[in-house]
Amino acid sequence: MNTDPCLVGFFPESLMEACQQEFRRETQERNLVVHLWCRSYFGWRWAALCLLGLAVGACVAHPTGSQRFEYFRIQMGTRVQIILYADSEELARQAATAAFERIQNLDEILTDYNPESELMRLCREASRRPVPVSGDLLSVLDRSLGVSRITDGAFDVTVGPLVALWREARRTKRLPERRLLA
Numbered sequence: 001m002n003t004d005p006c007l008v009g010f011f012p013e014s015l016m017e018a019c020q021q022e023f024r025r026e027t028q029e030r031n032l033v034v035h036l037w038c039r040s041y042f043g044w045r046w047a048a049l050c051l052l053g054l055a056v057g058a059c060v061a062h063p064t065g066s067q068r069f070e071y072f073r074i075q076m077g078t079r080v081q082i083i084l085y086a087d088s089e090e091l092a093r094q095a096a097t098a099a100f101e102r103i104q105n106l107d108e109i110l111t112d113y114n115p116e117s118e119l120m121r122l123c124r125e126a127s128r129r130p131v132p133v134s135g136d137l138l139s140v141l142d143r144s145l146g147v148s149r150i151t152d153g154a155f156d157v158t159v160g161p162l163v164a165l166w167r168e169a170r171r172t173k174r175l176p177e178r179r180l181l182a
Contacts (some may be wrong), residue, residue, distance in 0.1 A: 071096040078106045112160055123160065128152050 034097045066085035069092035073080050082099055086092035118137050125131045133141075144157035165176045 067092075069093075069096070071100070073100055073102065075103050076111075106136060106140075109134060112163070130174060 005042060045174065066087055067089075068083065068085055069089065070105075071082045080100070080103060082096050084092055084095055086095065108114070111117045112123075114120065115124075118134060121134055122131050122137065144155070147155045148157055162181075166181055169176045
């Protein structure tokens with residue numbers, strides 16, 4: 001019996017393909033609901049966390065002697081819960097710590113709250129010169145464009161400036177100018 005924690009890549013291909021097929025079916029049935037969900041402020045974060053959770057959960061076996069362990073943290077602006085099965089608390093803690101560290105690492109790369117993140121550096125400099133990016137950022141951008149295609153643009157990876165505009169409106173308690181929303 002293998003008791004090593006299973007660590008997977010960001011989005012395994014087979015999982016992504018299954019999600020795309022299901023997403024297409026759901027989109028055809030409930031396009032408005034999918035559109036509203038994808039346009040929501042936390043849509044991409046929820047999608048990333050859900051897929052990460054599914055990927056981790058899919059690779060964890062549930063042998064008879066295993067115990068259930070739950071871990072919680074606030075990360076990426078939301079409550080992250082990890083449920084896993086392991087033969088010992090130490091093994092479970094190691095696996096949960098590795099997963100939380102991976103989420104933290106991705107947040108440091110992908111956040112638009114930190115002007116020094118890799119994503120924000122790309123946004124700032126890409127119009128002036130080529131910008132090298134990590135495999136993680138490239139993967140997320142590639143997948144984001146794929147999700148945008150299969151949702152006919154309902155998921156829009158370029159929504160950042162609009163999000164920043166509404167953040168400023170919330171901070172100043174003033175609605176954005178109409179011309180800026182066009």
